Amino acid sequence: MINFEGDILEDQQATINLDNRSFNYGDGLFETIRVINGKIMFWEDHYFRLMASMRIMRMEIPMEFSPEFLEEQILILIEKNNLSQKPVKVKINVFRKSGGLYKPTTREIGYSIRTYELNNSFYILNENNYEVELFKDHYVNSGLLATLKSTAKQINILGSIFAEENDYDNCLLVNENKSVVEALNGNLFVVKGNVIKTAPIKDGCLNGITRKKLIEIIKKLDDFTLEETSISPFELQKADELFITNVIAGIQPITKYRKKNFTNTVAKQLLAKLNTTARLG
Template sequence: MINLNGNLVGEEDAILSVFNRGFAYGDSVFETVRVINGKIRFWEDHYFRLMSSMRIMRMEIPASFSPEFLEEEIKNLIENNNLGNSPARVKLAIFREQGGFYRPTSREIGYTIIAEELENSFYLLNDDSYEVELFKDHYINSGILSSIKTNNRAVNVLGSIFASENGYKNCLLLNENKSVVEALNGNIFLVKDNVIKTPPISDGALNGITRKQLLKIIKQIPEYQLQETSISPFELQKADELFITNIVVGIQPVTKYRKKEYSAKVSGELLSKLNVKARLG
C-alpha cells in the first residue's frame, strides 16, 4: 500500500499526473526515515528539517501538517503493509500541485508516503571492500538550496552511473570551489589523528540527520576534536579514516580511495554510540 494524499491505495493505483510539478520541474522535497518496531527514529529532527525544506521551497504548509498527523500517517502505512514488527524505510515526498510552467499557479501541495522493509533493526558495521572515487564531471553548488532534499538529484544520478561503470561503490562530490562536499548518498567524515572533519552546510553539504546526531556524539568524546570545515581532495590520501553517513546505513566506512587504504576503528566506535542514540530516539 501507498499513501497518496492521505488515502491508502495499491501500488498500481498510486498514479500521479504527467503535469505533476515534482516530475516536471523537481518542485518537490522528501524525507527518508527509519522506523523500528513502529517507532520513527529521530522523528523530531526529521520533521523540523522537512518543514524547513518546505519553507525554503516556499511551499504552503497545510495547517494539518503537525508532527502528530504525519507520524500517524506513517504509522498507519506501516501497519497496513504488515511492517509493524519489522524495520522499515519510509519516504515521505511532498510536491507542489500541478499548474503553470516554471511559475506555479498554486502553492497547494500534495504528498506520497511509501514504505519498504529493511534487513536489520539497527546499524551494523559493514567492513566489506568499499572503494570510492571523485566524481568531477559536475559539481554541487554551495549554498542553502543544496542542503535540502529535493528530488532534483541529477548530479547524484550521473555520479552513480559513473561509479557503476567504473567499479566503485560510491563517489565523492565536489562543489564549485573544488572542495569535497559529500558522497552520492550521504555526508562524509574524515579522520586524521584525533581530528574528525566534515564539510559545513555552507559548502553545499546535505543537512543530514545522521550527520547531526554524530556531531552531537563526537562533541561528547574528549579525545576527538571536531571541525566543520572545507575538505580538500588532497586531504583524502592523508586521512586515517573516511566514512559516509545516512539514515539507512548509519555509518559506512570507506576502505580505499585511489592508492590509499583506510581503517575503520573510529567508525566502529561511533557506530556503537549511534545505535544507542537510535534506540533512545
C-alpha cells in the first residue's frame, strides 16, 4: 500500500495522469529515508532538506506539511504495510500539480509516500569488490540546483548504464570544472593519511544527509582533519581510501579505481560511529 496525497491506497489504485509535471518536466523532488522499528533516522535533517528544496523550486508548501504531520503519515503507512518492527526504506515524492508547459499554472503540490522493506536494521560494511570509474560523457553543472534530490536525473541514469555496460559497480561524476563531485548514488569521501576530503556543496554535489552526519562525526575526531574542498581526478589514485555515503547503504568502500586498490580501515571505523549516531539520533 502507498500514501497518495494523504489517502492509503493499494499500489494498483495509485496512478498519475499524463499531465503530471514530474513526468513531463522533472518538476519534482524526492526524499529517501531510513526507518528502523518505527523510528525515522535523522528525521529533522530530512524534513528541513525537503522544505528547503521545495522553496528553491518555488513550490507552495501546504500549511499542514509540518514535521509532525509528515512523520505521522510515514508511520501510518509503515503500520498499514506491517513493517513497524522492520527496517524500512521510505521514499517521499513531491511534485507540482498539473497545468502549464514550462511555466506552471499553479505552485501547489501533490505527494506520495512509499515503503520498501530492508534487510538490515543498521549499517553493515560491504567488503565485496567494488570498482568505479569516472563518467565523463556528461558533466554535473555546479550550483544550487545540482544539490537537490530532483526527479531530473539524466546524468545518473546514463552513468548507471555506462557502469553496467563496462562492468563497473559505480561511477564518479565530475562537474564542468573537471572536479570530482560525487558518485551516481551518493557523496564521495577521499582519505589520504589523516586528511579526509569531500566535495563542497558549491561544486554541485548532493546535499546528502549521511554526508552531513559524517562530517559532524569526523570533525569531532582528533585523529582526522576534514576538508570540504574541490577534488581533482588525479587525487583518486593517490588516496588510501575512497568511499561513498548514502542514507540506505551508510558507507560503501571503493576497492578499486583504475590500477589502484584501496583499503577500508577508516570506512569501517566511521561506519561504527555512524551506527551509534543513528541509534542516538
